[in-house]
Amino acid sequence: MNIADKAGVFREVRRVLKPGGVFMVFDFVRIADGPIRYPVPWALSEETSFVVAARDYRDALGAAGFEIVHERGRRAFAIEFTEQRMARLAQGGPPALGLQLLMGEKTPVMTGNMLGMMKGGLLEPVEICARAV
Numbered sequence: 001m002n003i004a005d006k007a008g009v010f011r012e013v014r015r016v017l018k019p020g021g022v023f024m025v026f027d028f029v030r031i032a033d034g035p036i037r038y039p040v041p042w043a044l045s046e047e048t049s050f051v052v053a054a055r056d057y058r059d060a061l062g063a064a065g066f067e068i069v070h071e072r073g074r075r076a077f078a079i080e081f082t083e084q085r086m087a088r089l090a091q092g093g094p095p096a097l098g099l100q101l102l103m104g105e106k107t108p109v110m111t112g113n114m115l116g117m118m119k120g121g122l123l124e125p126v127e128i129c130a131r132a133v
Helices: 006-016 054-064 075-092 100-119
Strands: 022-030 066-073 123-132
Touching: 006 022, 006 054, 022 054, 054 066, 054 123, 075 100, 075 123, 100 123
Parallel strands: none
Antiparallel strands: 022 123, 066 123
């Protein structure tokens, strides 16, 4: 979601993998049209956010020499996980080690924006397993 040249990355990964090698992607993808509300965990603004649809990943992976072995949307899981994490934070504050160390004081806003867009049907995390052919 924060790499503009996904096709270039996939070509380079394919170049270094032996045939039959496995490459996994776990990323947020667009599942509907609409504006992304910033900040989000991967970007403070649209200048560094490159969220695309899952079909764009599939197309770029195929063009790079991969076959898709498995794809699974993780929206329901991610919503539940994020809601549980936010509830724990509200009760006891952030853990000593957590994402807030990377994302800073905007962590609650970033997480809330991400959760709202997942619940609203705009974004979902997806896992894609691809095999080098």
